[in-house]
Amino acid sequence: MEFRTDRPIYKQIVDYAFGCIIGGGWRPGEKVPSVRELAVSLAVNSHTVLKAYDQLQLQGIIISRRGMGFYLADDAPERVHAGQREEFFESTLTGVFESMDNLGISIDEIVARYENFRAAR
């Protein structure tokens, strides 16, 4: 997998996991690749995969079963959706808010443009 430089690697791995879940490659309730297996298949170092798995665990998307590895939660697809929303608020939106502050753009301007965007659809 080729990684971008503008986003932390572990987040790109989380994105990759989301892709596997939504795409059906990882099935709910089934075992997912171990940290080392995923590290080798993505050719990335293990601790980054571990960090990604930590986040996925926090979001309840994967569950660690002692001695057996990581398993996908049964409601994983819904949790992925929730995770993607959280990622948007945490990363994308924070970046937008920073730029708004720097450029002196008000929230009303944003609301107005959003309404135009929806109307054009």
Place this chain on the structure above:
Amino acid sequence: MLTFQNLSYSYRSGYPVLKNVNAAVSPGICLLLGENGAGKTTLLGLSAGLLRAERGAVEFDGASPGDRLPSTMSDIFYLSDSWQSPFKDIYATARFHGAFYPNLDFDMLASNLEAFGLTGHEKLKSLSLGMRRKTYIAYALALRPRLLLLDEPANGLDIDSKKELRRMVSRCIGDDQTVIISTHTIADLEVLYDTIMLLHKGELLLSVSTADISEKLGFVTSSMPVQEALYMETEGACFNAIVRAESPYGSAIDFELLYSAIVSGKAPEIIEILKEDGKQ
């Protein structure tokens, strides 16, 4: 574990190549970064037992490579950037030279060669430099030494080969192996590194795990100057900065920026932050 204790080394002319290097490298993939002439090749030579330390010590698993004991040497392999096999082809090399290395895995050699599009029966003398390098890398990984030293492995490789190199290193390196990849350019292997050592003019300015870097520092690119940056550079219309602690909208570790920051000497806090908790 590979350790350097107060290691210093000078050429016969007296020029000090390495000055008081102190570090401990745990198993994993380590980046040895430094400009040409910084002392990387000398450090690798000392780790391989090729050179003997006059002042200070190098130790690998409790033994000094400079003593050149067979049990130590059969666990270490150094692929310098000018390494050449004296044998007809790589399989002959594996038979005559590889016989000294008990961990050699012939199956791994075959699959590595295949991944690079080689058969292993090509006459080494008739191969281009790039293809010979690939052959040697395939071989070095298949020797499975506990300490593998690679000098500029990506040098001379085309883009696809570099991608394959990354996959191959990730595949072939076991949990108990230590690999040191020495380079003056980052070259596409960034995401593999567990630790990084930064050598500048003979001094080891940094020796830290990438996990620590990700936790303690954030790397940000913005069209606006970045607030509270520990170090900042402009690149065209962009500002690249290093900030304290992870940023929610930051980017992956920018090794080049980190290198510039540390070598410039303008950001001593960065080294302090990374050294916190007694970790070096």
Place this chain on the structure above:
Amino acid sequence: MENNKISIHRIGLLYKFYSPAIRLLLIISGTVLLGAYALCLYGVVMTRQYFNDGPFFLIYSMGAGIAGWVYMAGPFILPMVSNRALITTLPASWSEKCIFIFSWIFVVYPLYLAVLWYGATGICSLFTDAAFVNDVMMTHVAEMTGGLDVRTMAQSSQTFNVLNNMSMVALAALVIVSVRRNRFILGVVGLIVCSFVAWLIGMVVGIVVVVKSQFIEQAAAGAADPEAFAQELLNEIAGAFPYVGIFSGLLLIVCIVLTIRKIRIRQC
């Protein structure tokens, strides 16, 4: 492999490591040696047929000389592996590497040459007794010089010859192991310099003997018995060999010690 004691297995691996170079040297030196034998044989056979033996004696000497140089080629398998870093880090102890080198240049390789030479002698002796080239030539020289006993001198010079050759080979090995580049050429240069020095020493010995035996005075006075005098001269020369032999022996020991030291501590 874990054991750091001297291991026959690892020495065997060293022989295996150099086997491509060894194979090449054995083929080349074997061919040249047999060619040298053929020259000697031709020289001896022709010498016995024609009493005008000058040119044929020369051919015999050429053959003998070439055979001598072939013996010196032993150490040259080492520069055939040009990657010196590879050799230094090869997982064998310095003592194993030394045992390998010295067993090769002083035992295995000379044994191979001896087997070839005496094998050729054996085969040719089925056809002619001229096959024992050295003996035949010595006898012939004795006849030519009217019964001079050259054997004594030949025998005492033999030890000197062996020591001289061994010390030259050891010097070549030392040069090859010590220098970083152009190992092959510098090894050859070392041999040439060494044989020049040996020739010089030979000259010096010759001059000393001549002076000591008051050759000039006796010649001027017209010695009564030239053959007895010639024999006395030869015996004097024979007597000088032990002293030269000591010098060669010392050189041999010094070269071996320095070679061992260099293998232990070299930096690449």
